[in-house]
Amino acid sequence: MAEKDELSAEVKERLKTEYQKPWRQELRRTLSVKERSKIPRQKMPERPAEERIKDFGEVNLGLETEAAQMEAKRCLDCANPACVKGCPVSIDIPSFVKLIEIGEFVLAARKIKETNSLPAICGRVCPQEIQCEALCNLKKATGVPVAIGNLERFVADFERKNGEIFIPSIPAPSGKKVAVIGAGPAGLTVAGELAKKGHQVTVFEALHLAGGVLVYGIPEFRLPKSILKAEVDYLKRLGVEIKLNFVVGKTATLEDLRAEGYEAFFIGTGAGLPNFMKIPGENLIGIYSANEYLTRVNLMRAYDFPRYDTPVLKGERVAVIGGGNVAMDSVRTAKRLGAKRAMIIYRRSRHEMPAREEEIKHAEEEGIEFHFLTVPVRYIGDEHGRVKAMECQRMELGEPDASGRRRPIPVPGSEFTVEVDLVVVAIGQSPNPLIPQTTAGLKVGKWGNIEVDWSTMATNIEGVYAGGDIVRGGATVILAMGDGRLAAASIDEYLKRK
Amino acid sequence: MAKIVQKKKLVPNIYLLEVEAPEVAKKARPGQFVILMPDEFGERIPLTIADWDIKRGTVTSVFMVVGTSTAKLAGVRPGDELPVYVGPLGRPSEIDYFGTVLCAGGCFGLGAIFPLARAYKQAGNRVVTFLDVRARYLLYWEEKLRAVSDEVHIISRDDQNLPQEYISWRLKNLLEQGRQVDRVHVVGCTYLMSSCAEATRPYKIKTIVSLNPIMLDGTGMCGACRVSVGEATRFACVDGPDFDGHLVDWNELYARRKAYLEEETHSLCHWQARVYEEEAI
Ligand SMILES: Cc1cc2nc3c(=O)[nH]c(=O)nc-3n(C[C@H](O)[C@H](O)[C@H](O)COP(=O)(O)OP(=O)(O)OC[C@H]3O[C@@H](n4cnc5c(N)ncnc54)[C@H](O)[C@@H]3O)c2cc1C
Ligand SMILES: Cc1cc2nc3c(=O)[nH]c(=O)nc-3n(C[C@H](O)[C@H](O)[C@H](O)COP(=O)(O)OP(=O)(O)OC[C@H]3O[C@@H](n4cnc5c(N)ncnc54)[C@H](O)[C@@H]3O)c2cc1C
Ligand code: SF4
Ligand code: SF4
Ligand code: FES
Numbered sequence A: 001m002a003e004k005d006e007l008s009a010e011v012k013e014r015l016k017t018e019y020q021k022p023w024r025q026e027l028r029r030t031l032s033v034k035e036r037s038k039i040p041r042q043k044m045p046e047r048p049a050e051e052r053i054k055d056f057g058e059v060n061l062g063l064e065t066e067a068a069q070m071e072a073k074r075c076l077d078c079a080n081p082a083c084v085k086g087c088p089v090s091i092d093i094p095s096f097v098k099l100i101e102i103g104e105f106v107l108a109a110r111k112i113k114e115t116n117s118l119p120a121i122c123g124r125v126c127p128q129e130i131q132c133e134a135l136c137n138l139k140k141a142t143g144v145p146v147a148i149g150n151l152e153r154f155v156a157d158f159e160r161k162n163g164e165i166f167i168p169s170i171p172a173p174s175g176k177k178v179a180v181i182g183a184g185p186a187g188l189t190v191a192g193e194l195a196k197k198g199h200q201v202t203v204f205e206a207l208h209l210a211g212g213v214l215v216y217g218i219p220e221f222r223l224p225k226s227i228l229k230a231e232v233d234y235l236k237r238l239g240v241e242i243k244l245n246f247v248v249g250k251t252a253t254l255e256d257l258r259a260e261g262y263e264a265f266f267i268g269t270g271a272g273l274p275n276f277m278k279i280p281g282e283n284l285i286g287i288y289s290a291n292e293y294l295t296r297v298n299l300m301r302a303y304d305f306p307r308y309d310t311p312v313l314k315g316e317r318v319a320v321i322g323g324g325n326v327a328m329d330s331v332r333t334a335k336r337l338g339a340k341r342a343m344i345i346y347r348r349s350r351h352e353m354p355a356r357e358e359e360i361k362h363a364e365e366e367g368i369e370f371h372f373l374t375v376p377v378r379y380i381g382d383e384h385g386r387v388k389a390m391e392c393q394r395m396e397l398g399e400p401d402a403s404g405r406r407r408p409i410p411v412p413g414s415e416f417t418v419e420v421d422l423v424v425v426a427i428g429q430s431p432n433p434l435i436p437q438t439t440a441g442l443k444v445g446k447w448g449n450i451e452v453d454w455s456t457m458a459t460n461i462e463g464v465y466a467g468g469d470i471v472r473g474g475a476t477v478i479l480a481m482g483d484g485r486l487a488a489a490s491i492d493e494y495l496k497r498k
Numbered sequence B: 001m002a003k004i005v006q007k008k009k010l011v012p013n014i015y016l017l018e019v020e021a022p023e024v025a026k027k028a029r030p031g032q033f034v035i036l037m038p039d040e041f042g043e044r045i046p047l048t049i050a051d052w053d054i055k056r057g058t059v060t061s062v063f064m065v066v067g068t069s070t071a072k073l074a075g076v077r078p079g080d081e082l083p084v085y086v087g088p089l090g091r092p093s094e095i096d097y098f099g100t101v102l103c104a105g106g107c108f109g110l111g112a113i114f115p116l117a118r119a120y121k122q123a124g125n126r127v128v129t130f131l132d133v134r135a136r137y138l139l140y141w142e143e144k145l146r147a148v149s150d151e152v153h154i155i156s157r158d159d160q161n162l163p164q165e166y167i168s169w170r171l172k173n174l175l176e177q178g179r180q181v182d183r184v185h186v187v188g189c190t191y192l193m194s195s196c197a198e199a200t201r202p203y204k205i206k207t208i209v210s211l212n213p214i215m216l217d218g219t220g221m222c223g224a225c226r227v228s229v230g231e232a233t234r235f236a237c238v239d240g241p242d243f244d245g246h247l248v249d250w251n252e253l254y255a256r257r258k259a260y261l262e263e264e265t266h267s268l269c270h271w272q273a274r275v276y277e278e279e280a281i
Helices: A009-019 A022-028 A032-036 A063-072 A082-086 A093-101 A107-113 A119-125 A139-143 A148-161 A185-196 A225-237 A254-259 A289-299 A325-336 A357-365 A434-438 A476-498 B022-027 B069-075 B114-120 B140-148 B167-176 B188-204 B250-257 B263-279
Strands: A176-180 A200-204 A240-243 A262-267 A288-289 A317-321 A341-345 A369-371 A372-380 A388-402 A404-409 A418-421 A420-423 A465-468 B002-011 B014-020 B033-037 B045-048 B051-053 B058-064 B086-091 B100-106 B128-135 B151-158 B183-187 B206-208 B226-229 B232-235 B242-244
Touching: A009 A093, A022 A093, A022 B263, A032 A139, A063 A139, A082 A093, A082 A139, A093 A148, A093 A289, A107 A119, A107 A148, A119 A148, A119 A225, A119 A476, A148 B014, A176 A185, A176 A254, A185 A200, A185 A225, A185 A262, A185 A476, A225 A369, A254 A262, A262 A476, A288 A289, A288 A388, A289 A325, A317 A325, A317 A372, A317 A418, A325 A341, A325 A420, A325 B069, A341 A372, A369 B033, A372 A476, A372 B022, A372 B188, A388 A420, A465 A476, B002 B069, B014 B069, B022 B051, B022 B086, B045 B058, B051 B114, B058 B069, B069 B263, B100 B167, B100 B188, B114 B128, B114 B140, B114 B183, B128 B140, B140 B151, B140 B263, B151 B167, B167 B188, B183 B188, B188 B206, B188 B250, B226 B242
Parallel strands: A176 A200, A176 A262, A200 A240, A262 A465, A288 A420, A317 A341, A317 A420, A341 A369, B100 B128, B100 B183, B128 B151, B183 B206
Antiparallel strands: A372 A388, A388 A404, A388 A418, B002 B014, B014 B058, B033 B045, B033 B086, B051 B058, B206 B242, B226 B232
């Protein structure tokens, strides 16, 4: 999975220096490895399913201070911390966890922020079970890894709630203007990093709120908007200008911006183009892309209609097609909007579902129905053009495909019909084509993704860098941020050279 | 935030809205639209760009009051700010020399057709403009349109001196008489556009329609605006809004535009009740 073959020499050096610090040595001696491994993993407190499905409030409540420190004690402070290899941005995990153990929460937050500027978000949405926690040595020893994600969330929340957000001193202005296109996690990361280097950064965002998928896609019950707002406010305090309602390629092209004096560019426009299955009846009323459904509810607040003007159709029998995070978010949203039956229709089995483990667990608790090895083949409408049923087909698993997952094969003659009045198609997104279409000469790959040099995130056009979903296709928040950090470093160097 | 420079009633239920948006004005091309939100609680709604002024840095649209957002918009005052005003969106219309171009507009389309007529004229075409109004007193921008057209026909259903007819019937007549028309461009309600497309179909005259499906983001991200054109599903906000009227699946568009009838009625009642309450205080 996310495991890097080896950590870079620089990271190894950093980890080693911290590991050898006297306070760490002392702390290690306070409890034996055996005693540490005996401590049970601290449970994330969460609201009961029957309560939380009635509103959009956050499901996880966050660890209490005592529980967080107890969890931190579980970490063995390994000389060779495998967990770091699982983190795409190589956070110094043992250092921040040990800072929690001794109660230095603000320092712990700063430690994380050396490599990850959005810990409150990553702590909540990273697929930890296949990243940092998958490689944790404690998992190898006991089967239960340190709850790194929950701890990361704990310190970030602590820092925010206690108003101790640290604003680094910013060097003298470099006089260089940088344009960041797209205010998703990739773009916001680049903006923060470059502002800290003294460059004048403007973020151009098409929508009326910054955050990308974090604001229009991931629901409030998983990632409260107030957290995102705090992160965006932080960037503004670093001097980043955010120009909302500005579609690059339409309101101005990249070349127009160059003419206005921007010297370097970062394209982080995400994978905003929803895929459909191209099966009969897909344009019936009541069939949404996940993007539309979630945007109506999250960005436009249709859950609070008619106080907010944007409507969303509320189904009694809702089918969500897909098995990733997007599908889980959609189906749990439908449940909260009053669906009697909220169903996941997924073409493989539970084992292959790409969603975060925690989301699947939460969905199960909330009474979501899972229909595995099933695909829709056709939608059936009523006389008003509204969907009323869907015809499905059963699948069986064949040989593993390129992704290593077993390929689903249709079972002939297995068709059956399910009554539905709302369908959400959550089968993935493609890169947003607007910038490639309006930027002459920009090199894109087979799927419309922008091509970059992975060692710098540079595109084929001088001074233009890219990262996140526009480069990777649908990926993760932390990968988008990792790209952002790398791109920011390259841009800084490029500007110095210039 | 975009500041409102001017809002005025053109005719009953139809208003002009001029907004300070220098960046949009600089890039605007005929056939494009903006998306705006009337207030913080509002919906994102598309309006066609009916005119723009690079020097003043303003963009003008003409809108018809049909529901909550447009009713809210009818109540704005110069100096007020719109929380969202983004554009220009959509592909610009294909403007070229075709010969004789017939521009047809109805309701808000009298305004929306103006930059098209002007551009076709500038490209050297003979521009014949058809204006469809339910009654004479609903006619606006006549002078403006005459200035950029070679001929203007007003089709009004209350005029004693004119036949009682829809624009599409007049169009059919004209074609039956053997009049040479090389291209037709229609902007207005779905009925106007589909009936004009039917009128020209037997003559195989390329008929461009500016489709108006329900939109949300306007940048190709959501698929709310999908329409069936020929064999393909297209996103009107990025692939359109102009399409070949002979290839559009009109029944699907009619249906999809009615997706929220119930909610829209509810929303309007809710908002009106609030306004009356506030006025009563
Ligand atoms: C519903 C949902 C749930 C998810 N859950 C998880 C999860 O639990 N964990 C996880 O790690 N990942 C999750 N993901 C994936 C993750 O959100 C993405 O990988 C990540 O957001 C990509 O970041 P980005 O910055 O590349 O792009 P985005 O977040 O997509 O942001 C791109 C931004 O660019 C803007 N933009 C696009 N075009 C233009 C333009 N021309 N001009 C100006 N602005 C433009 C867009 O409006 C958008 O704001 C989820 C995704 C979705 C949709
Ligand atoms: C590309 C495009 C250009 C347009 N240009 C103009 C214009 O120049 N002048 C003008 O008066 N109207 C124009 N329209 C139509 C205008 O957007 C709708 O009348 C407006 O959104 C209605 O909103 P409402 O809240 O007032 O009414 P509602 O009560 O919400 O809706 C009334 C009807 O308007 C349509 N509608 C509702 N919401 C939307 C939406 N978000 N997007 C599109 N249509 C919607 C539906 O068919 C609905 O039945 C255009 C539409 C499109 C797609
Ligand atoms: S950023 Fe994600 S992968 Fe890295 S340590 Fe935090 S939760 Fe784990
Ligand atoms: S591998 Fe696990 S136990 Fe070891 S340092 Fe990392 S988190 Fe702690
Ligand atoms: S309005 Fe969302 S894709 Fe067109």
